[in-house]
Ligand SMILES: Nc1ncnc2c1ncn2[C@@H]1O[C@H](COP(=O)(O)OP(=O)(O)O)[C@@H](O)[C@H]1O
């Protein structure tokens with residue numbers, strides 16, 4: 001009954017569904033593609049319509065030239081006035097600009113020569129978008145001239161072309177900001193739970209602990225012949241004190257001290273060696289020498305090494321070697337490898353092991369590595385990751401610390 005309850009709690013503690021992320025991403029990409037394709041088809045339709053409109057000008061020009069000879073410019077003016085959007089330039093057969101519409105920049109240039117220069121440049125740009133339309137000016141049976149109509153996509157059309165990209169970028173930026181804010185809120189909430197629970201635990205353990213220490217002193221006076229038993233009692237009280245210390249460190253701003261990492265790890269290992277199954281052997285190597293100094297909070301750092309070694313011992317079913325290698329890496333970094341010869345972690349699970357609630361053990365809580373990651377990354381500004389893992393060969397965890 002109790003076991004069942006534990007499992008339920010763990011299930012609630014597993015909020016992240018990795019594939020949900022991909023589903024959301026896929027849907028977002030689909031929506032983006034659909035909206036770009038749709039706008040593109042709108043753009044095509046409008047472009048076609050603009051083309052037809054210009055064609056109509058051309059036809060009207062030809063027709064009017066026929067009817068009223070030289071007056072066509074005047075009439076063109078009337079027709080073209082109906083067009084408020086598409087920039088057009090009418091040129092002579094030789095390409096000299098004769099009239100234009102919807103080019104507001106040209107309107108601002110008072111000087112004729114300058115304006116024509118500008119219009120010529122504009123014609124070049126127009127050529128890149130569309131071929132000009134040839135207008136044939138013909139009388140009853142004679143052709144008396146040609147003109148060209150150059151035109152460009154309207155401002156509306158251009159806006160529409162870029163609209164989906166701008167819209168999607170704005171949505172993406174907004175989505176990202178929302179995600180970051182939510183993430184931040186979730187994190188700060190998690191922090192509060194961690195810190196609060198740890199502080200509370202340390203606080204609650206504190207009172208009985210000082211009372212136990214007082215009792216020990218009292219009994220030492222009362223039973224002078226029982227000193228050895230009482231020393232064992234003191235060791236356990238010390239152990240409880242260490243635990244309380246860890247909880248209070250994780251619940252407050254941690255104090256980092258400059259320490260010899262190799263010696264600190266040796267101390268932790270000699271303590272651990274007696275508490276792990278006897279067929280587990282832990283060895284340490286330190287390179288280039290034993291004098292590797294780093295900034296750590298000793299009681300939290302010990303918790304990290306303990307957790308990694310216990311996991312390693314579990315993975316080896318209580319029989320095998322754990323090798324801890326301390327390396328002075330470049331750029332003021334210390335690398336610590338904890339290597340076991342255990343059953344390894346399947347590739348698909350490597351990113352999961354640090355997640356709260358992930359465990360493959362019957363009696364596991366799946367919080368050990370979460371805590372380890374938190375201690376290394378948040379309290380020591382370091383990094384921890386699975387450096388390598390092979391099924392039935394072993395696993396290496398790597399820690400980077402600042403030296
Ligand atoms: N050295 C290791 N070798 C193989 N698997 C490991 C090792 N360390 C951790 N794991 C896997 O990661 C899981 C989570 O570890 P941890 O967070 O310490 O929780 P717990 O030990 O309670 O299961 C373990 O259940 C195990 O499957």
Ligand SMILES: [Mg+2]
Nearest residue numbers: 307311368369
């Ligand atoms: Mg563990």
